[in-house]
Amino acid sequence: MKSLFRKLRKLALRYGGVVVFFDEADSLGNRGSISSGGQQRSDGAKIPGIFGDSCHGGAYLSPATASVLVRESFVVGGAAGGGGGGGGMGTLQALLTELSGLKKPRGFFNRIVRRTLGMRPKNPPKYRILVVMATNMPEALDEALLRPGRIDRMYRVGYPSKAGRVRTYEGYLAKVSHSLSAEEIDKLATITPYATGATIKDTINEALITAIRNGRTSITWPDVIKAKHLKELGPSEDVEYIERERHAVAVHEACHAVMAHRVRQHMAIDLATIEKGSDYLGMVASIPPDDQFTRWRSEYESDILVSLASLAGERMFFDGDNSSGVSGDLESATTIASLMEGHWGMGSTISSHASNRRFEVGAPGGGKGKDDSAKEIRHALGDRIEDKLSGLLAKAEKFLTENRAEVLSLAHALETYKTLSGEDVAAVIDGTQGSVVDGRPYKNVDFLAKIEEYHQASLVAHRNHEKPEIQLPLID
Secondary structure: OHHHHHHHHHHHHHHOOEEEEEOOHHHHOOHHHHHOOOOOOOOOOOOOOOOOOOEOOOOOOOHHHHHHHHHHHHHHHOOOOOOOOOOOHHHHHHHHHHHOOOOOOOOHHHHHHHHHOOOOOOOOOOOOEEEEEOOOOHHHOOHHHHOOOOOOOOOOOOOOOHHHHHHHHHHHHOOOOEOOOHHHHHHHHHOOOOOOHHHHHHHHHHHHHHHHHOOOOOEOHHHHHHHHHHHHHOOOOOOOOOHHHHHHHHHHHHHHHHHHHHHOOOOEEEEEEOOOOOOOOEEEEEEOOOOOOOOOHHHHHHHHHHHHHHHHHHHHHOOOOOOHHHHHHHHHHHHHHHHHHHOOOOOOOOOOHHHHHHOOOOOOOOOOOOOHHHHHHOOOHHHHHHHHHHHHHHHHHHHHHHOHHHHHHHHHHHHHHOEEEHHHHHHHHHOOEOOOOEOHHHHOHHHHHHHHHHHHHHHHHHHHOOOOOOOOOOOO
16 A cells, blocks of 8 residues: 555656555455454344345345345344455555655755755645545444544445436447437436446346347347346246246246236336246346335335235135245335334334434333333234234235236236236236237137136145146236
8 A cells, every 4th residue: 555655656757747546445344354353244144035035035025125135134133244344454444644744855865965965854745535435334434534634525325216227328329330219228327227337337248148048139129028027037947836826926927917917006026037046936026117216104004015925815816825935025014104103203103213312212111101002002013014914914815806807817818928027017907919919819608617727726736746737827
């Protein structure tokens, strides 16, 4: 670090000023984490449930809700990971010294020879050095770095707006041959709400690779969509389910999708799939149609309904039985319900659970309740969370009962095509023509009877752990 700034000072004198840029500034470390050996989860365990079980429990949630779940998974389970030491105490301390702006005297001739000759040493020059740093983990930076006189200004660079994404897509697409229309580019910007410049560039490069593999030099709309899904979900594993398990996964995801399509207005379905990935058996991915910065109780409740749809649906379609694949869905639903009841003023009480814990309200010596009846009225937080989840689960059960035909229709489409776009999901549910799938046959009474018959055969196979007696019905 000292040799770097020595060189910078020489360049500053030669050119009148110099700019130095440190990328990934968090790697410089944090003295607090160095002294403690770095922070980690108290149990050292992998984050369970939401993002690693049978159903990708976070995919169908909005990015804002998903970010809450990630944050709470780390905070509740233990301390979040710190800087980890990074470059070490010596590097950080040297940088802090250089940023302090201490004047550096000139070299040996100026300090020693001029004094020997009775001459006054020249004053240290004014080194014009602009230090710029970038990080994705501002919380990992040492506090001393951010003090006035060192890093004077801090800018938070957010995600590009839709207009910015459109211009970025246009810029990268201009460098390759493509057949995308202005409407398709606008749609692409809409369905990638949190894409950065690097993400957009990577998507276009992957789309070009897909086109070349198919013997073309021009990018088409399907190439871009395939590249988007590959980057977001990773490559699917070439695994074939046994028939009864394939049907169970399809029903599970269909329950999520039908609930999301019917009750959630702030999110749109991007895709639904039963193709197995590295850490999920299937998923329903959703995207916000608009750039939104505030969230409402009704939106969080609809998110919980989508989460609980898998449990309600499995119990309804499999005679009260359910799989362990709902664990991630239950964790996400419980986390959001906990925050609604205890933090966001969206529950049956007004007080903040965080403030109550901070001031030890209800703890020994922290204050005495008015009377026993008041305590009974104001349930414990856990009871209130359970009441909210139970009420929403009952609502989900009622909804799925009323939409049984739509769930089985979408499950059939998933078993047939494995992956459906959001347009095709809507087409199957509403009985219209989609981009690939024609949903009109799913409103035919005779075909619905065949789908129901196939489900009953799969239910018997599930009970007896055997192959269904009839095959998946085909659309004429």
